[in-house]
Amino acid sequence: MKTTFWPYRGRQASLATRHGKERAVALPMRLELGLALAVPPGLDTDALGTFCGEVAREGSPEAVCLRKARLGMDATGLALGVANEGSFGPHPTVPFIAADIETMAFIDDERGLVVTETLVSERTNHGHREARSVDDLITWLPSTGFPSHALIVRPKSSAPGGPAEKGIVSIEQLAAAIEQMAGLSPDAVAWVQTDMRAHLNPTRMAVIQQLAFRLARRVASSCPACAAPGWGRIATTKGLPCELCDEPTSMIRFEVFGCGVCAHREDRPRSDLRQKALPQYCPACNP
Template identity: 50%
Template structure:
């Protein structure tokens, strides 16, 4: 392995949810980078269950989270990850997990953010009045319970959710309480998306970390700074049948965080006519 500018460096990692288990081994192996856990409350930046709303995008938040860890530890190098769940950006009928991992290095002014979009997620919920046990059990099987924990909250009202539930008896008791506390007599049962109780999400975080490690091991062809990689795309891929430019991306733009150097690489030869404004108006 080529000499890494991060070999022997200790970076802060801002996490409350065990993400070091996904990131520490691969960063040490690929970059020689060690991680030091930062004692910070990352929930102040937002929670999946809505008690604290996230201000800004996941990409913006992952940089703020890394800054929290750097401030808490005094380290000039910081790492963080942040996830977002919802419709897939290309196939909106499919649920997706988008995981961002960022490394900030104040020694050199470097900020590198990578991400992975994955359909491997148990993101979902069901509303129940507690009487249809079969529906509750079917949902639990679908989200990988008990290997994946769940959250229960009242469907209407301000009562706090119960998180990290991993036993069936506790799920059923929490559903009964939530129904009793809810203004409409119903409870919401959903997958717990926090990384330490969601092995599926932890695997996606590891994949994002692997992509970040590869990028940090790639020097800029112009200035040799680490982190050369994709920074954008250009649409206009021509239709396979008529040659009309389509909204599909034609070129992937690679760039450096430290200097203006950019390069462009084609993504594909042609677009399917289904995305063509002429062939499929």
């Protein structure tokens, strides 16, 4: 499809970012779509919410992502917009591991098209520790990727918007920040966390690039009914039959592909072509 379908070749889309995400997103958009990016300078994407909690994010990551894309389109006057939003925390399906959940949106106001893709990656350094000094962090630091990945230090007891030292990339800076922020906390403890802003987090930047490829390929797929860009998976249907008793289970039976412009939908078999579910997912065999 890619070689014959280039609806955005030679066009320009805004990319709303303050954190250098064009380093991850420009290549996929150029290779898959022939699309160039314009980054509006001085855009205050932090007004939509920050990782550090100074500004609470309102709505789902997808909603924030779409607002961010609109912000970039308004600033540049372009009809095409791209934006990304990440969130971090426990993995939604694998217990006890951290996940980076990234959402990326593409908006085309000329076609009335909105496409979003989400990637859940266990490739993340997301984490935090308490510390009275750098010595408390010796076993944890290697897992953060520090100093190629930055850290944030704040007093352990502090409200959102309180004092914080961000973008820390040297051990001297880290030691000084822990001393200062512990001194501001009634319990004399500092709170150290990974800085998840993309330009200070190469692991996250790589995940964003992986997602940008996925989104660009999705946009480069055309609807079999109306030929609009953005054809791809929009939902899943559960109920794959159990291999023992044939009852519907909680495993996915179909992937529903859809168009962002017309109403065309198609049920597709699972990408792994599995036709029967394991009994462990069966409400009859494993109640």
